[in-house]
Amino acid sequence: MLAMNYRGPYRVRADHKPDPVIEHPGDAIVRVTRSCICGSDLHLYHGMVPDTRVGHTFGHEFIGEVVDIGSGVQNVKVGDRVLVPFNLFCGNCFYCQHELYGNCHNTNPQATAVGGIYGYSHTAGGYDGGQAEYVRVPMADVGPMVIPDDIHDDDAVLLTDAVPTGYQAAEMGDIKEGDTVVIFGAGPIGIFAAKSAWLMGAGRVIVVDEVEYRLEFVKRYAQCEVINFREVVDMAEHIKKMTDWMGADVTIDCVGGDAAGSIAQTLTGRLMKAQAGSSTVLHWAINSVRKGGNVSIVGVYGPTFNMVPVGNVLNKGLTIRANQASVKRHLPRLIEHIRAGRLDPKGIITHRVPLEEVSDAYHIFSSKLDECIKTVLIPPSAREVKAVKASTQNEQN
DSSP: OOOEEETTTEEEEEEEOOOOOOOTTTTTEEEEEEEEEEEHHHHHHTTOSOOTTTTOOOOSOOEEEEEEEEOOOOOOOTEEEEEESSEEEEOOOOHHTOOOOOGGGSOOOTTTTTOOTTOGGGGGGGGGOOBBBBBESSSTTOEEEEEOOOSOOOHHTTTTTHOOEEEEEHHHHHHTTOOOEEEESHHHHHHHHHHHHHHOSEEEEEEESSSHHHHHHHHHHOOOOOEEEGGOHHHHHHHHHHHHTTTTEEEEEEBBBBSSHHHHIIIIIIOOOOOOSHEEEEEEEEHHEEEEEEEEEEBBBSSSSSOOOOHHHHHHEEEEEEEOOOOHHHHHHHHHHHHHTTTOOGGGGEEEGGGGHHHHHHHHHTTTOTTSSHHHHHHHHHHHHHHHHHHHHHHHO
């Protein structure tokens, strides 16, 4: 099969790899019809996450058709069109029983923290991901969800991570009616966090980024205010000026360890790797929120330490919540929002790229070229099946 192949920082290519096979009675094999490049993939692409191994296939946002199942699988069948949450989970452990699917204790050999994640570093289990023609899906009875007939493929693929993560980012902020919410990052997660903040009753939503076309996009798509941090001398002071010198009620970090905006943080976190990524946005989020406010973190950092102003957290009486999204918990509500027209996930897709051109797709997304917001990869097998179906339909007509 054709699959994305990681060759080292800033080096990926489309390559042929062996087709996945059933390894356990609970496995399924899914023929991928859509996969995405996520901002979290860029942390791997940039060499920011430890134990990202050469030869690995990225991609934790994907949907497809079930083409084979193990003898123990009962809840999906061959031919089902499924979306696969980015986190692997068993459904039985303490954490899964509490709907903390991103913290499953049985899917990651290094599960002192995160559970298994498709297409991520071996610190998240080392499972090959969906930027490929086929994927092995373990624990297929609890992870995949059959896509309702009225949900478009482009909406479904964004329900595997981007939409639920943005939604949970807002949820963890415990937004109250009328709250001012500041979101750092105008990528897909930040965009959906902004939309979700309105759904949860925010009175004011402000998004911070440095790229003008992203700021213009989120301003149109999420009807929010925007700040270009390159035009701001002191972020905390600027936010306080905008909020009667109080600070925001809720701040949300949708950036993580690739954050720009501080030379010192970039040097120690991104270049020297002396900490687990640049913590610039963590400083902004903590220092810009009001006393007694809430800080929500969904931006990805490495598993080692970060230099964070914990003293300010204590002295301001802040509440910090952070986690990987529990995708499956959110799906019924998010599908309801899509059906009601309150959310339009596919509206952020700007680029559809053949899997064969995955190297160019990563370069465009990483370098923020061609006004790229969200990239969807289409495997050749998916295009061939679609062409056959179209041809058959034409013959029948």
